Every structure is written in structure tokens, then in C-alpha cells.
Amino acid sequence: MNFPRIAKYTGWHLITAISALGLGGLFGLFQVLDHAGIDLYPQLQSVGVQSYYQGLTLHGVLNALVFTTFFITGFLNFATSHVLKREPGVPLLNVIGFVVMLVGLLMATVPLLMNEATVLFTFYPPLKAAPAFYIGLTLVVVGSWICGAALIATWRAWRKDNPTTRTPLIALGSLVTVVLWQICTIGLAVEMLTMLIPWSLGLVEGIDPQLARTFFWFTGHPLVYFWLLPAYVSWYGMMPKQAGGKLFSEPLARFSFFLFLVLSTPLGFHHQYVDPGVPIGWKYLHAILTYSVFFPSLLTAFNVAASLEIGGRARGGTGLLGWIKKLPWGDPSYAAQNFAMILFAFGGISGLTNASYDMNLAVHNTIWIPGHFHLTVGTASALSFIGISYWLVPMVTGKQLFNRKLGVAQAITWFVGMLLMSNALHLLGLRFQLPRRTALGASGYLTPEMTPFLIEEVIGGIILVTSGLLWLINMVGTVASKKKLETPLEMPVAEPLEPMLAPKWLDSWRPWLALTFALILIAYGPQLYIQISQAQSTAVGFKPW
Amino acid sequence: MIIIFAAAVTTSAFVIGIQLPAPVARVDSRLVATPGATIFGEPGVRELAPHHLEARVLARTWQFDPREIRVKVGDTVTFFYTSQDVIHGVKLMGSNVNMMIIPGQVSRLSATFEKAGTFKFLCHEYCGLGHHTMYGEVIVEP
Numbered sequence: 001m002n003f004p005r006i007a008k009y010t011g012w013h014l015i016t017a018i019s020a021l022g023l024g025g026l027f028g029l030f031q032v033l034d035h036a037g038i039d040l041y042p043q044l045q046s047v048g049v050q051s052y053y054q055g056l057t058l059h060g061v062l063n064a065l066v067f068t069t070f071f072i073t074g075f076l077n078f079a080t081s082h083v084l085k086r087e088p089g090v091p092l093l094n095v096i097g098f099v100v101m102l103v104g105l106l107m108a109t110v111p112l113l114m115n116e117a118t119v120l121f122t123f124y125p126p127l128k129a130a131p132a133f134y135i136g137l138t139l140v141v142v143g144s145w146i147c148g149a150a151l152i153a154t155w156r157a158w159r160k161d162n163p164t165t166r167t168p169l170i171a172l173g174s175l176v177t178v179v180l181w182q183i184c185t186i187g188l189a190v191e192m193l194t195m196l197i198p199w200s201l202g203l204v205e206g207i208d209p210q211l212a213r214t215f216f217w218f219t220g221h222p223l224v225y226f227w228l229l230p231a232y233v234s235w236y237g238m239m240p241k242q243a244g245g246k247l248f249s250e251p252l253a254r255f256s257f258f259l260f261l262v263l264s265t266p267l268g269f270h271h272q273y274v275d276p277g278v279p280i281g282w283k284y285l286h287a288i289l290t291y292s293v294f295f296p297s298l299l300t301a302f303n304v305a306a307s308l309e310i311g312g313r314a315r316g317g318t319g320l321l322g323w324i325k326k327l328p329w330g331d332p333s334y335a336a337q338n339f340a341m342i343l344f345a346f347g348g349i350s351g352l353t354n355a356s357y358d359m360n361l362a363v364h365n366t367i368w369i370p371g372h373f374h375l376t377v378g379t380a381s382a383l384s385f386i387g388i389s390y391w392l393v394p395m396v397t398g399k400q401l402f403n404r405k406l407g408v409a410q411a412i413t414w415f416v417g418m419l420l421m422s423n424a425l426h427l428l429g430l431r432f433q434l435p436r437r438t439a440l441g442a443s444g445y446l447t448p449e450m451t452p453f454l455i456e457e458v459i460g461g462i463i464l465v466t467s468g469l470l471w472l473i474n475m476v477g478t479v480a481s482k483k484k485l486e487t488p489l490e491m492p493v494a495e496p497l498e499p500m501l502a503p504k505w506l507d508s509w510r511p512w513l514a515l516t517f518a519l520i521l522i523a524y525g526p527q528l529y530i531q532i533s534q535a536q537s538t539a540v541g542f543k544p545w
Numbered sequence: 546m547i548i549i550f551a552a553a554v555t556t557s558a559f560v561i562g563i564q565l566p567a568p569v570a571r572v573d574s575r576l577v578a579t580p581g582a583t584i585f586g587e588p589g590v591r592e593l594a595p596h597h598l599e600a601r602v603l604a605r606t607w608q609f610d611p612r613e614i615r616v617k618v619g620d621t622v623t624f625f626y627t628s629q630d631v632i633h634g635v636k637l638m639g640s641n642v643n644m645m646i647i648p649g650q651v652s653r654l655s656a657t658f659e660k661a662g663t664f665k666f667l668c669h670e671y672c673g674l675g676h677h678t679m680y681g682e683v684i685v686e687p
Contacts, residue, residue: 051674120671124631126632127672127673210649213632272645274634274645276568276646276650276653277568277650284555284558288554291554294550295547357558357565358563361563361565362643364643364669433638435634435636440677443678536649538575544631
């Protein structure tokens with residue numbers, strides 16, 4: 001079925017997202033080259049990039065914040081419209097949301113490019129960027145809220161016409177993602193509106209950096225689930241269909257989404273285990289809560305793997321593992337997402353290490369951490385989104401994918417490149433305790449025994465950037481192609497293996513929302529009260545770059 | 546499995562006694578380097594009791610003061626860090642000393658040095674253009 005309006009809006013999001021990842025990824029290349037002793041930053045100065053750290057800020061902001069947010073808001077609105085078989089409920093919300101996001105992006109880009117906001121994507125004060133950077137990023141978030149409201153409006157319009165039908169899983173997963181986002185970004189909004197923006201405008205002189213970090217990580221951890229849940233929407237709701245199978249257990253999938261809603265937010269202190277201003281008891285509580293979110297992650301792993309096995313067997317696979325060979329590895333959309341899942345398993349393991357209150361001491365702020373999150377947001381999310389783009393861009397443009405084999409090559413090279421790079425980063429962090437976000441090539445920290453790992457890192461990084469380039473060629477090629485789709489594409493929608501009825505409590509939002517707010521109140525309430533009431537806004541701003 | 550992980554963390558916290566930084570004191574980062582205003586007015590190492598030392602280290606872009614800390618094998622050193630400007634971090638090689646250094650806060654952890662040698666402590670949080678040149682050394686003498 002064709003819905004031209006949502007296709008158009010989604011196209012806007014995709015163009016912005018693809019451009020962001022294209023440019024942001026390129027800076028990753030200069031980083032790995034720096035680590036290997038090849039310093040290209042003097043040459044980059046002629047195009048306006050002044051330092052490793054300005055490049056690193058662009059890399060983080062464009063990839064982790066811009067690419068993800070634009071892709072997710074576009075994709076989820078598209079998926080919800082298609083699964084509910086209707087155009088957006090209030091189209092004006094989609095338009096305003098995108099425009100606000102774009103204006104925010106342009107506002108933040110100017111100081112970034114002018115080296116006025118080299119504060120990395122975490123922008124911890126008292127590093128002080130130009131006000132346009134903070135205002136711009138805030139507008140991106142506000143725009144994403146409006147896009148979330150657009151998605152909810154589409155669902156409400158559908159609900160009005162279908163009062164008794166169960167919300168399809170894809171729509172439910174999309175709703176959970178945007179509701180989670182609306183709730184968890186409160187922390188960032190408070191940090192921006194009450195602290196960073198007035199401070200950067202000179203309305204207040206000082207800031208409390210510890211309190212700002214607490215607000216930042218209130219949003220910062222659920223942010224990773226905002227990145228991840230759209231991939232889960234595809235893994236649960238679409239990939240079983242692409243594999244030729246069915247979703248093993250739909251009630252379990254619904255249960256997982258609700259658990260992510262409840263458990264994603266009240267655990268942000270695990271990013272602050274070594275902060276001096278947070279008492280140990282709260283760190284311990286958040287460590288235990290962090291383990292609890294591992295539960296829906298494992299539910300997802302087993303449920304999705306079982307669904308893919310159904311597909312592999314339906315395609316003629318036999319034996320204990322023979323079905324794996326029969327999976328549609330020649331389909332770039334499928335292959336990219338399956339590779340993303342495999343690397344995500346390792347990302348989950350290193351994530352458990354970081355979450356461990358004690359072992360974190362060995363790896364906190366070492367280069368192990370970017371090793372970890374390049375497997376999670378950098379692969380589980382990014383490579384899944386790339387996989388989705390292989391059917392989404394043709395659907396939105398009405399054109400055939402430029403080259404399927406190129407797409408499969410892209411998926412394989414991303415997998416290999418990331419495996420090498422991330423393995424090297426993990427080991428450099430764990431064995432040699434190299435710090436993260438540091439211009440290592442210019443530091444005195446590198447020793448000869450690190451050389452093999454640095455070589456592994458740079459080889460992985462180069463393969464990865466090549467993979468990104470293959471994807472860009474495919475995307476631009478598709479848009480520029482004259483080959484229209486012969487038959488209209490349908491969004492893949494997986495059917496449940498058994499159309500059994502999920503229990504009633506999986507249909508009602510109220511208990512889950514109540515539990516979400518209750519846990520946030522328990523896990524954050526007392527500490528926020530203490531940190532706010534004892535805040536000392538004495539840190540003035542600095543621009544040491 | 547989750548219960549086993551949680552039990553392991555609980556054991557390390559309450560039985561083995563793995564320590565994390567926790568609130569110690571508040572300071573005013575604008576005054577912190579003024580002699581007499583805080584303990585960081587005179588940074589350095591002092592002996593509290595035999596084999597028990599205290600090191601007060603002031604972090605600022607892009608150096609630690611003092612840059613060199615000399616101790617003897619068998620010494621237990623309690624490190625206190627604060628920042629005079631932006632957020633810094635510290636990781637002492639080969640130890641569990643790994644902390645954020647946040648303006649306005651005092652970060653404290655202890656380490657016992659069993660082996661002679663030179664151990665770098667690095668700034669591990671981005672603090673500006675010279676971040677990668679910011680480190681100090683603990684020299685453990687036999």
C-alpha cells in the first residue's frame with residue numbers, strides 16, 4: 001500500500017540522517033589514523049577543522065545524536081503509519097517536528113564548524129560552548145518530541161476507528177520508544193533550560209557541574225534504549241518476515257518492550273560510578289537496576305533467534321545449525337541486521353562489565369568504552385538502521401535499490417571492520433588502560449607492545465569507513481536511479497507463530513507508566529532533591545580549545 | 546544469571562570492600578588554589594602515620610599539581626583530587642584509583658603500593674586542546 005504523505009516526510013528525515021552519518025563517520029577515519037601515528041589534522045585545518053577534538057565532537061554529535069534522532073523519528077512514524085495502514089493523524093505535527101529539528105541542527109552546526117563548541121557530544125560544563133550549540137540541540141530534542149506526538153496522533157486516530165483491535169506489535173514498539181523518549185529527556189531539558197542555556201548566555205555566572213552530569217545521565221542512559229528499541233521494532237516485527245519465518249512469541253515481545261519502558265531510566269548513575277558527588281548506596285542501587293534491564297535483553301535475544309530459526313527451517317534448513325545457512329544472507333537488509341545482532345551479543349557482554357559497580361573501576365573512561373558502544377549504538381543500532389534503509393529508501397523513493405550485492409558487501413565489511421576495531425579498542429582499554437577521547441598519537445602514552453592492537457584498530461577503522469562509503473554509494477545511487485520499482489514494495493510485517501491472545505495486562509499502558517514513574521521516583525527522587533538543594537553554582541565557564 | 550551477577554557485585558561491595566568515590570567535601574573551584582582556603586592551597590604529600598600518606602592533588606588545564614608523588618613500597622596513600630577549572634579525570638595505572646575530578650567536589654580513593662616502579666596517573670576526561678599531555682607519576686621507591 002502506498003502512503004505518499006508519510007513517504008515524503010520520511011524522505012526528509014532520511015536525507016538528513018544519511019548525510020549526518022556520512023560526514024560524521026569520515027571523522028572516525030582521522031581518529032583511528034591519529035592513533036596509528038598518522039596525523040592529518042594539519043591538513044584538515046585548511047578546511048576548517050582545527051583539532052582532533054573538534055573532529056571528535058563532530059563525529060559524536062553527527063553520528064550519535066543527529067543520525068540516530070533523525071532516522072528514528074522518521075522510521076518509527078513511517079512504520080506506524082504503514083502497520084496501521086493510514087497516513088499521519090495530524091500531518092502538521094510531522095512537518096513542524098521536522099522543521100524544528102532541522103532548524104536546531106543548523107543552529108548547532110554553525111558553532112560546531114566554527115570551533116566554538118568543541119565540547120564533545122556530552123558537553124559537560126564548565127566547558128562552555130556558544131549558546132547556539134545548546135539552543136540548537138534543545139530544538140532538535142523539542143522537534144523529536146513533536147515527531148513523537150505525531151506518531152501518537154496517528155495511533156490515536158487509528159484507535160478511534162478501531163476501538164477493540166489490539167495495537168499491532170510494530171506500532172506498540174514505536175509507541176514505547178517515543179513515550180520512553182518523552183519521559184527520559186526531561187533530564188536533558190532541565191539541564192539545558194535551567195543550567196546550560198542561561199549560563200552560556202551570561203544570565204548566570206556559575207554552574208554546578210556535578211548536578212549537570214546527573215541531569216545529563218538521567219537522559220543519557222535511556223538514550224541508548226531510544227537508539228536500540230527502533231532496531232528491536234525491526235528485529236521483532238519485521239525480520240522474522242524477511243527471514244521467511246514468524247515471530248516465535250508475540251506476547252513475550254510486548255512484555256519486553258514494556259519492561260524496557262520501565263527499566264531504562266532509573267539506572268543512570270551507572271555512568272557516574274566514579275563521580276565524587278554521588279553516594280555509594282545510590283550507585284549500588286543503580287548497579288542492581290542495570291542488571292534487571294539485562295532480563296528483557298535476553299528475552300529479546302532468545303525470542304528473535306527462535307523466530308529466525310523458524311525462518312531458516314521454513315526455507316529448508318535442517319539439523320542443529322543447518323538452518324543458519326539457509327537464512328537469506330543475500331538480502332542486504334536481512335544480512336546487515338543479522339550481523340548487527342551478532343556483534344550486539346559481544347556489546348552486551350562488555351556492557352555488563354561496565355555496569356558492574358566494581359569492574360567498572362578497571363575500564364571507566366578507558367578506550368574500552370568506545371569499543372563497547374561501537375558494538376551497541378555503532379552496530380546494533382547503526383547497522384540495523386542501514387539494513388532497514390535497504391528497503392525503506394526504495395519504498396520512500398519508489399525506486400529499485402541501486403545494487404543488492406554492494407549492500408551485502410557493505411554489511412560484511414561493517415561486520416569485519418567493527419569486529420577488528422572494537423576488539424582492539426577493548427583490549428587497549430583493558431590491558432593498557434589507554435584513556436578514551438584522547439589524541440593518542442600526540443600523547444606520550446603509546447608503547448611498542450600496543451602496536452599490534454593499534455594496527456588492528458586502524459585496519460578495522462579503514463574497513464569500516466569503506467563500508468560506510470559503500471552504503472552512501474548505494475543510497476545516492478538509489479535516489480539518482482531511473483529504475484522505478486516494478487511492483488510496489490510492502491513493509492515487512494512478521495506474523496506471530498501462534499495467534500494466541502496475550503494477557504490483558506500487556507494491553508494496558510497505565511500499570512506500566514505508573515511503574516515507570518514510581519521507579520524513577522525511587523531511584524532518582526531523593527538524590528535529585530539532595531543534589532538540587534545542595535547545589536553550588538560556582539563553576540565559571542572555560543573554553544580551553 | 547542476573548542474580549549471580551548481582552550477588553558478585555554485592556560481595557565486592559560489602560565483603561571485599563571495593564571502594565568507589567563518594568561525597569567527601571565541597572570546595573569553591575574559584576578559591577581552591579588560594580593558600581589557606583582549602584587543603585588544596587598547599588598541594589603535595591604528607592605523612593599521617595608510618596606508611597600512611599595523604600596526597601592532595603590539584604588538577605587544572607593541563608597539569609596535575611604535584612606532578613610527581615614519591616612513596617615507598619608498602620605505603621598506603623589516600624589521594625584527594627579536585628579541579629580548579631573544568632572536569633578532569635584520573636586513572637592511576639595498575640590500581641583501582643579511577644575517578645572523575647569535578648570542580649566543586651573532592652574525589653578520594655586509596656591505594657597501597659606493593660611494588661617498586663613508576664606509575665603514571667592520566668587525565669581521562671577531555672579537558673581541552675592539551676588533554677593528552679596531562680599526566681603525573683607516582684614513583685614507588687624500594
